Amino acid sequence: MKDNPNGAIIIGASAGALEALSMILPPLPATYPYPIFVVVHLPPNKRSVLAAIFDLKCQLRAIEAEDKEPVEAGFIYFAPPNYHLSLEGRTHVALSSEEEVLFSRPSIDVAFESAADAWGSQLTAIVLTGANHDGSQGLSAVVRSGGTAIVQDPSEAFARAMPEAAIRACPSAQVLTLSKISTYLQNIENEH
Amino acid sequence: MTETFEKVEDIEIRLLLEALYHRYHYDFRSYAMSSIRRRLRQAREQLGFATISAMQERVLHHPEMLDDMLRFLTVQVSEMFRDPSYFAAIREKVVPHLRTYPSLKIWIAGCSSGEELYSFVILFREEGLEERTLFYATDINPEALAQAEAGIYDIERVRLFTENHLDSGGKGSLSDYYTTGYNRCILDKSLRRNVVFSDHSLVTDQVFGEMQLVSCRNVMIYFDRDLQDRAVGLFRDTLPRNGFLGLGSKETLRFSTHADGFREFVRDEKIYQRIGS
Numbered sequence A: 001m002k003d004n005p006n007g008a009i010i011i012g013a014s015a016g017a018l019e020a021l022s023m024i025l026p027p028l029p030a031t032y033p034y035p036i037f038v039v040v041h042l043p044p045n046k047r048s049v050l051a052a053i054f055d056l057k058c059q060l061r062a063i064e065a066e067d068k069e070p071v072e073a074g075f076i077y078f079a080p081p082n083y084h085l086s087l088e089g090r091t092h093v094a095l096s097s098e099e100e101v102l103f104s105r106p107s108i109d110v111a112f113e114s115a116a117d118a119w120g121s122q123l124t125a126i127v128l129t130g131a132n133h134d135g136s137q138g139l140s141a142v143v144r145s146g147g148t149a150i151v152q153d154p155s156e157a158f159a160r161a162m163p164e165a166a167i168r169a170c171p172s173a174q175v176l177t178l179s180k181i182s183t184y185l186q187n188i189e190n191e192h
Numbered sequence B: 001m002t003e004t005f006e007k008v009e010d011i012e013i014r015l016l017l018e019a020l021y022h023r024y025h026y027d028f029r030s031y032a033m034s035s036i037r038r039r040l041r042q043a044r045e046q047l048g049f050a051t052i053s054a055m056q057e058r059v060l061h062h063p064e065m066l067d068d069m070l071r072f073l074t075v076q077v078s079e080m081f082r083d084p085s086y087f088a089a090i091r092e093k094v095v096p097h098l099r100t101y102p103s104l105k106i107w108i109a110g111c112s113s114g115e116e117l118y119s120f121v122i123l124f125r126e127e128g129l130e131e132r133t134l135f136y137a138t139d140i141n142p143e144a145l146a147q148a149e150a151g152i153y154d155i156e157r158v159r160l161f162t163e164n165h166l167d168s169g170g171k172g173s174l175s176d177y178y179t180t181g182y183n184r185c186i187l188d189k190s191l192r193r194n195v196v197f198s199d200h201s202l203v204t205d206q207v208f209g210e211m212q213l214v215s216c217r218n219v220m221i222y223f224d225r226d227l228q229d230r231a232v233g234l235f236r237d238t239l240p241r242n243g244f245l246g247l248g249s250k251e252t253l254r255f256s257t258h259a260d261g262f263r264e265f266v267r268d269e270k271i272y273q274r275i276g277s
């Protein structure tokens, strides 16, 4: 049995996600100590190639989560199109086909809220580029549970609405450029 | 502070689920907690209760509130020919096997308001198998089952249903199977000729005979791992060797204790076949 990881990262992104994630995920080492969950808004009725793309680009393993997928450090779990992703405690991913939230399934809010419940102060949540308001409520829940909130600097974001809304909802969030976020993630064990 | 607050909420949830079980025999105690938590938070807000405990007090003493609770606790999202590629695989890969049987029983477990059931009946009619088939459509939500029996849907959904039907390899036109009126689409009642609707829980009930095909899609995702094992155990018992089990597109037997009772039949569509033992 491997030790359970003692922290987790969750990332939400929408318009411009591919480029933004390409700057922060590939540098992370294969021995990364935390699991990483990624929720990207996707068209509902097409298969997604995101996990396949990042599995090639990254040193970490990237997979599209299936229901009750076990959670392990060193894996990147992408939410599949047309399902909400949530964390079932610290050990499993759960999927659900509940109604769309803010016109999205997967919803960043849903994923962040469940991650906040599961990981509390050991969670780092990051809101990246996007043209809607998803993620702000979830990020507030992360802050309420004592987690770390990070938002991409809207001035460099491909679409600024989502990070701006997140900052309004969570004034205490750290606002960082992608290159700073990348550094933060690489040094995560020293940040806590 | 916050930590204690979260824990109190979890206690309240557990107590509410116990209350529902002891009072009404609806057993949500082993459902996936993340989703239950979210839906009970929604219920509390939308029904206007200060706490989940207050909601528990009400539902315990007022049976008329049970339907409200069930509406929040069960997820009723469905479509006809949802994931058309699944139905295409049933048509192309499973139907040729089913043809070799003189009579068939199939079970749509967790049929919600009937969309999946009618998709199967139409597919079987198109393939000439309907006459020899008995369809069992089961669910725990009485409102959903009543809708399934009525077979009436909002006209705005028909466009999606029609596209899905075509994409699934549908032979006729979906409009052959319904009439419209008052902004509703009314499915032909002949589609129900060989259907048995029944209240049945995958948590608390037993199997009811041998089936050649079970389709249980997007139902077990709401269960925790142990409960999933119980439900798959039922399917294992009810399927003879070579019987088929179809799951939702993101469900899998990979993590199940019953994985050894099945083989992947159409891997990408989550269609499994029962093997010996």
Ligand SMILES: C[S@@+](CC[C@H](N)C(=O)[O-])C[C@H]1O[C@@H](n2cnc3c(N)ncnc32)[C@H](O)[C@@H]1O
Pocket (backbone or CB within 6 Å): A097, B074, B075, B076, B077, B078, B079, B082, B109, B110, B111, B112, B113, B115, B116, B138, B139, B140, B141, B144, B200, B201, B202, B203, B204, B216, B217, B218, B219, B222, B248
């Ligand atoms: C999301 S719907 C799935 C509908 C359909 N199978 C589909 O894939 O489109 C889930 C259904 O499972 C039902 N359900 C929940 N718990 C159940 C149980 N213990 N036994 C049987 N059905 C259950 C719910 O009432 C709901 O109708």
